[in-house]
Amino acid sequence: MPVYNYSAMNPAGKRVKKAIEAENQQQASERLRASGLRVSEIKQASRFSMAALNAGMQKMSGVKSQTLVIFSRQFATMINAGIPVIRCLDVLESQTDDPAFGPVMTRVKSDVMAGKTLTESLLRHPKAFSPLFCSMVRAAEVGGILDVVLNRLAVFLEKEAEIRSKVKSAMMYPSVIFFFAIFVTTGLFLFVLPTFKKMFSDIQIDGKPLELPFLSQMIFTIGDFVKNFFYIPVLLVVGLVVAYKSLKRTEEGKRLIDRTKLKLPIVGDLIRKIAISRFSRTFGTLTQSGVPIMQALEIVADTAGNHIVRDAVLAARQNIREGQRLSGPLEASGVFPPMVTQMIEIGEEAGKISEMLEKIADFYDTEVDATIKGLTSMIEPIMIMFVGSVVGLIAVAVLMPIPKMQEALQKGGRK
Numbered sequence: 155m156p157v158y159n160y161s162a163m164n165p166a167g168k169r170v171k172k173a174i175e176a177e178n179q180q181q182a183s184e185r186l187r188a189s190g191l192r193v194s195e196i197k198q199a200s201r202f203s204m205a206a207l208n209a210g211m212q213k214m215s216g217v218k219s220q221t222l223v224i225f226s227r228q229f230a231t232m233i234n235a236g237i238p239v240i241r242c243l244d245v246l247e248s249q250t251d252d253p254a255f256g257p258v259m260t261r262v263k264s265d266v267m268a269g270k271t272l273t274e275s276l277l278r279h280p281k282a283f284s285p286l287f288c289s290m291v292r293a294a295e296v297g298g299i300l301d302v303v304l305n306r307l308a309v310f311l312e313k314e315a316e317i318r319s320k321v322k323s324a325m326m327y328p329s330v331i332f333f334f335a336i337f338v339t340t341g342l343f344l345f346v347l348p349t350f351k352k353m354f355s356d357i358q359i360d361g362k363p364l365e366l367p368f369l370s371q372m373i374f375t376i377g378d379f380v381k382n383f384f385y386i387p388v389l390l391v392v393g394l395v396v397a398y399k400s401l402k403r404t405e406e407g408k409r410l411i412d413r414t415k416l417k418l419p420i421v422g423d424l425i426r427k428i429a430i431s432r433f434s435r436t437f438g439t440l441t442q443s444g445v446p447i448m449q450a451l452e453i454v455a456d457t458a459g460n461h462i463v464r465d466a467v468l469a470a471r472q473n474i475r476e477g478q479r480l481s482g483p484l485e486a487s488g489v490f491p492p493m494v495t496q497m498i499e500i501g502e503e504a505g506k507i508s509e510m511l512e513k514i515a516d517f518y519d520t521e522v523d524a525t526i527k528g529l530t531s532m533i534e535p536i537m538i539m540f541v542g543s544v545v546g547l548i549a550v551a552v553l554m555p556i557p558k559m560q561e562a563l564q565k566g567g568r569k
Contacts, residue, residue, distance in 0.1 A: 314432070435515035
């Protein structure tokens with residue numbers, strides 16, 4: 155189908171420049187006018203542009219979660235108001251400001267107009283719509299509750315984005331202090347210490363070089379090493395990064411890394427709580443939306459973000475296939491505490507597992523928030539003490555030889 159580039163004014167008075175697929179230029183113009191756009195220019199794209207559009211759909215980077223939240227909420231509102239799906243997609247395409255999401259909406263709308271279901275259209279864009287998103291939409295289409303499920307998706311995506319934002323914010327300040335400490339320390343070793351070392355080496359007492367205290371000698375030796383062999387720490391860091399990436403390419407390597415992360419002091423507890431919160435909210439949202447439990451567990455395993463959690467979820471899925479309980483393998487994994495598995499077991503017995511999972515997710519969201527605040531309040535003074543200790547140690551090492559240097563100068567003056 156031909157692609158037409160157009161320039162138009164949307165109902166809000168903002169100019170938009172995008173592309174649209176249509177049988178001919180007249181059909182493209184009519185569809186744009188029907189969606190509330192005032193077209194000022196429209197022309198057929200070249201074959202190169204069409205190929206670029208198709209290639210872009212395959213190579214496009216992931217869409218921002220906030221864009222999907224807005225899309226879900228607006229879509230749900232229009233569906234609830236009784237607006238047809240194609241008309242909804244038309245409006246959403248004209249209103250999106252995300253350059254990565256615009257072409258996606260164009261293709262999704264074209265596929266729906268060609269007779270595909272909404273789920274089939276979304277599945278063609280895995281980098282924009284996750285398996286979780288598509289599965290929930292499929293269940294919503296079957297159950298006729300698309301507006302309800304889209305609202306649930308928006309809430310889920312907002313919660314996920316909120317947790318990621320909190321973790322990033324918590325690590326921002328310590329990271330800045332850490333890199334500042336590395337920068338200052340490197341500057342002292344490369345530029346300040348060599349100057350003082352030369353000054354002290356030029357001073358002699360009774361024909362002998364000035365004898366430096368042990369601490370000063372140690373700091374100057376470290377300074378010489380940093381200056382002459384600075385590439386060794388760089389190569390070490392590069393080697394560790396390469397080894398880490400190589401390890402992540404294998405399944406066993408991924409499991410080893412994820413298991414190590416969970417065992418880290420303090421940070422491991424935070425990672426565990428985030429994993430439990432994500433598992434509970436994802437699983438609860440899927441089952442509440444009507445996704446079959448076996449399919450829901452498969453999606454949860456794929457989106458767990460941790461191979462140890464993934465293995466536990468897949469083991470639970472196998473247990474259910476054999477007619478057993480969900481809670482057993484989760485408890486055996488060592489990731490899920492007894493409180494979580496007991497609540498899941500109670501939810502299974504009462505037939506209210508979705509509600510119980512939602513309560514677990516809310517509880518662990520609060521726990522994650524408290525852990526992040528505690529971690530931040532602990533890391534900040536530690537990093538400040540580290541910077542102060544390094545600078546203070548270097549300052550003491552530089553100042554310690556000064557009394558002897560003054561004594562040497564006084565003797566030289568008396569002579």
